[in-house]
Amino acid sequence: MLPILRALRDDGPVSRAELGDRLGLTRPRLTSEVERLVKAGFLAEAGMAASRGGRRSTLVAIHPRLRFAAVDLGASSIDIEVVNGRLEPLAAYREPADIRQGPKAILHRVSELLAKARAEGVYERLDAVGIGVPGPVSFRDGVPVSPPIMPGWDRYPVRELLAREHGCPVVVDNDVNIMAVGERHGGVARSVDDFLFVKIGTGIGCGIHLTGGVYRGVDGCAGDIGHIQVDASGPTCSCGNTGCLEAVFSGAALARDALAAARSGASPALAERLAKATGLTAKDVADGAAEGDVVCIQLIREGGRRLGGVLAALVSFANPSMIVIGGGLAQLGHVLLAEIRSVVYRRSLPLATGNLPVVLSELSGRAGVTGAAVLASDTAFEQIP
Amino acid sequence: MLPILRALRDDGPVSRAELGDRLGLTRPRLTSEVERLVKAGFLAEAGMAASRGGRRSTLVAIHPRLRFAAVDLGASSIDIEVVNGRLEPLAAYREPADIRQGPKAILHRVSELLAKARAEGVYERLDAVGIGVPGPVSFRDGVPVSPPIMPGWDRYPVRELLAREHGCPVVVDNDVNIMAVGERHGGVARSVDDFLFVKIGTGIGCGIHLTGGVYRGVDGCAGDIGHIQVDASGPTCSCGNTGCLEAVFSGAALARDALAAARSGASPALAERLAKATGLTAKDVADGAAEGDVVCIQLIREGGRRLGGVLAALVSFANPSMIVIGGGLAQLGHVLLAEIRSVVYRRSLPLATGNLPVVLSELSGRAGVTGAAVLASDTAFEQIP
Numbered sequence: 001m002l003p004i005l006r007a008l009r010d011d012g013p014v015s016r017a018e019l020g021d022r023l024g025l026t027r028p029r030l031t032s033e034v035e036r037l038v039k040a041g042f043l044a045e046a047g048m049a050a051s052r053g054g055r056r057s058t059l060v061a062i063h064p065r066l067r068f069a070a071v072d073l074g075a076s077s078i079d080i081e082v083v084n085g086r087l088e089p090l091a092a093y094r095e096p097a098d099i100r101q102g103p104k105a106i107l108h109r110v111s112e113l114l115a116k117a118r119a120e121g122v123y124e125r126l127d128a129v130g131i132g133v134p135g136p137v138s139f140r141d142g143v144p145v146s147p148p149i150m151p152g153w154d155r156y157p158v159r160e161l162l163a164r165e166h167g168c169p170v171v172v173d174n175d176v177n178i179m180a181v182g183e184r185h186g187g188v189a190r191s192v193d194d195f196l197f198v199k200i201g202t203g204i205g206c207g208i209h210l211t212g213g214v215y216r217g218v219d220g221c222a223g224d225i226g227h228i229q230v231d232a233s234g235p236t237c238s239c240g241n242t243g244c245l246e247a248v249f250s251g252a253a254l255a256r257d258a259l260a261a262a263r264s265g266a267s268p269a270l271a272e273r274l275a276k277a278t279g280l281t282a283k284d285v286a287d288g289a290a291e292g293d294v295v296c297i298q299l300i301r302e303g304g305r306r307l308g309g310v311l312a313a314l315v316s317f318a319n320p321s322m323i324v325i326g327g328g329l330a331q332l333g334h335v336l337l338a339e340i341r342s343v344v345y346r347r348s349l350p351l352a353t354g355n356l357p358v359v360l361s362e363l364s365g366r367a368g369v370t371g372a373a374v375l376a377s378d379t380a381f382e383q384i385p
Numbered sequence: 386m387l388p389i390l391r392a393l394r395d396d397g398p399v400s401r402a403e404l405g406d407r408l409g410l411t412r413p414r415l416t417s418e419v420e421r422l423v424k425a426g427f428l429a430e431a432g433m434a435a436s437r438g439g440r441r442s443t444l445v446a447i448h449p450r451l452r453f454a455a456v457d458l459g460a461s462s463i464d465i466e467v468v469n470g471r472l473e474p475l476a477a478y479r480e481p482a483d484i485r486q487g488p489k490a491i492l493h494r495v496s497e498l499l500a501k502a503r504a505e506g507v508y509e510r511l512d513a514v515g516i517g518v519p520g521p522v523s524f525r526d527g528v529p530v531s532p533p534i535m536p537g538w539d540r541y542p543v544r545e546l547l548a549r550e551h552g553c554p555v556v557v558d559n560d561v562n563i564m565a566v567g568e569r570h571g572g573v574a575r576s577v578d579d580f581l582f583v584k585i586g587t588g589i590g591c592g593i594h595l596t597g598g599v600y601r602g603v604d605g606c607a608g609d610i611g612h613i614q615v616d617a618s619g620p621t622c623s624c625g626n627t628g629c630l631e632a633v634f635s636g637a638a639l640a641r642d643a644l645a646a647a648r649s650g651a652s653p654a655l656a657e658r659l660a661k662a663t664g665l666t667a668k669d670v671a672d673g674a675a676e677g678d679v680v681c682i683q684l685i686r687e688g689g690r691r692l693g694g695v696l697a698a699l700v701s702f703a704n705p706s707m708i709v710i711g712g713g714l715a716q717l718g719h720v721l722l723a724e725i726r727s728v729v730y731r732r733s734l735p736l737a738t739g740n741l742p743v744v745l746s747e748l749s750g751r752a753g754v755t756g757a758a759v760l761a762s763d764t765a766f767e768q769i770p
Contacts, residue, residue: 136736146735146736194602194603208702210595210600215595215703216704217579217704217705217737218579218704218705218706219704219736219737219739220704221704221734221736221737222702222703222704223702223704224702224704224734225698225701225702227701227733227734228697228698228701228702229732239734241731241732309614310698312614313610313613313695313698314702316609316610316612317591317593317607317608317609317610317613317702317703318600318607318702319601319602319603319604319605319606319607319608319609320602320603321603346626347614347626348612349606349609349612349624350531351521351530351531351604351606352602352604352606354604
């Protein structure tokens with residue numbers, strides 16, 4: 001029964017009596033459910049609870065043996081955590097990896113890292129795996145679908161392959177969706193039902209969390225906001241259109257603009273950095289801005305203005321209760337945030353922005369693995385016979 | 386029990402045996418539910434069903450005495466239908482009315498029209514009232530909230546007042562939301578779960594239908610797409626911003642542009658029409674386009690291009706399975722539709738538009754009252770003790 005396991009996962013051990021009260025279950029119903037979950041190996045007795053007057057009640061807890069693997073594949077990184085039933089990390093691995101190496105090489109490396117955790121005694125067997133990939137996913141089929149930056153991954157049977165390898169349920173989702181789930185579980189959007197998680201990294205994407213959970217759209221590509229046109233006469237995008245949000249503001253776009261500003265001499269801070277390196281990244285722009293370099297500050301503000309315009313439109317459309325900004329470029333920090341806020345508040349109707357916080361992700365780099373762990377455990381819980 | 390009543394409302398009388406099969410109810414459960422609904426006055430026996438072999442089963446039907454009032458308030462019109470439990474109209478009234486007269490005058494006129502229906506024997510008492518208004522609504526509180534074109538209506542207790550007057554449950558919603566519900570019930574979106582209903586009238590709004598029903602957002606103003614900026618150097622909008630979609634394309638914007646084109650002599654068709662009237666409307670532009678007037682065709686295409694750009698962004702964001710175009714300006718017909726389609730298909734990712742129909746409303750003028758009747762009956766069904 002999903003609510004019992006979720007409560008124990010998220011809030012820790014609790015007495016039978018309190019669990020029954022909290023979930024509104026009758027005593028016989030609770031007893032039979034607890035028995036079933038103990039038998040399935042998901043729940044364990046955990047001693048006696050402190051007395052509430054009357055008979056003392058036994059504590060129940062999520063089973064200490066449970067293990068979930070959480071995998072967050074980025075365009076250029078692999079993040080893995082193995083967590084227990086409370087979703088506490090027992091092992092964590094992070095390394096650079098180019099998603100364009102293709103599914104065989106990348107998933108092989110995932111298996112190696114998980115084997116390492118196993119060899120180190122972190123787990124004996126996994127109860128579920130959750131994995132996020134940087135592209136559109138058919139959530140139902142557990143496969144990436146036409147992912148633009150993932151050559152070789154189209155319709156690759158990620159779920160089937162991992163499920164066979166680990167003998168457990170597997171859930172595959174888009175990287176931005178798992179970040180939204182993570183932020184809702186343990187970050188700034190905790191207990192917020194309707195919010196947008198905007199990831200600004202190499203590209204730009206949006207996780208849409210509505211009351212019932214992540215909204216994925218009909219084909220699983222909801223939230224693909226990186227290709228919304230913001231400038232009809234803007235640069236050509238990797239998708240073939242012109243002036244997409246992602247083509248004017250993203251990690252890739254910022255690196256391109258920084259390089260131009262360094263070479264033209266417009267930005268001394270960037271020119272100095274380029275002299276010491278082979279290229280520039282968003283980090284250089286952030287550092288230059290922190291030093292007061294005008295071009296760097298302008299680049300961030302201009303990007304924030306573009307993104308803000310798109311978010312203002314989405315606020316008018318979706319009327320969310322929070323916007324969370326995450327991903328690598330969230331490091332651009334408060335200059336970026338100030339510009340986004342200014343545009344959103346100016347361009348949306350007062351009714352929709354009256355109580356609308358626009359905030360940075362709290363989990364930052366861990367949002368993805370956290371969300372993957374949540375989805376993995378939910379999937380395992382749902383499949384208990 | 387909602388599913389039983391909805392099935393009888395939407396599909397008509399059915400044998401007990403078939404009803405049980407269809408909803409997956411055991412015989413004792415079905416018997417007790419049917420008994421309860423008969424007692425509540427919502428369900429009636431309707432003779433014997435044709436034999437399916439074995440014992441003949443009795444037919445059950447929605448109670449023939451049920452009456453719902455459906456009210457669709459537009460910026461400049463009142464539409465009312467009184468319907469039976471199958472939502473078949475028994476009386477219909479439509480008349481011009483300026484919403485700016487304020488809630489007392491408008492709701493008084495609604496009462497007069499309903500009293501007329503009663504006097505004509507259409508109903509003895511109402512089981513629920515559904516009403517749509519042209520502005521944002523707090524669905525939970527049953528009141529309009531800061532509606533821009535409805536002076537005097539802010540937080541006016543529409544639900545409370547109508548409930549007291551008619552002694553039945555009342556549901557208040559935004560006009561575009563009820564149109565979406567109507568189109569889903571009896572129009573082109575029948576059986577489609579995730580779609581956008583775009584109303585182009587005096588203003589522009591969007592009803593968002595997701596799996597669970599209408600999505601209203603946190604403050605009830607989701608779908609307010611008329612104030613998304615499409616042209617930073619565009620005309621000033623009634624909301625005080627510049628270049629809102631509604632300021633460049635809507636009934637009001639089209640009338641303004643048509644007048645300019647008539648006066649400048651750029652459009653002979655419009656000049657001719659203006660000579661015979663005191664002003665121009667979207668209808669004149671539609672007629673001019675049908676006659677081949679180039680300026681009229683351009684006005685429609687330019688509007689379709691602007692709206693198409695916004696819809697392309699929303700398709701990227703929400704990944705719906707259908708877009709329905711309704712409202713008064715849907716009369717601009719296939720020139721408008723062709724332009725919208727062209728922009729949406731060109732500007733959105735192939736995955737999201739692979740199976741995306743962009744179609745005209747089938748119910749057109751009746752979408753609003755149809756949806757109001759659906760919401761009214763749902764509300765009555767939900768409140769059965």
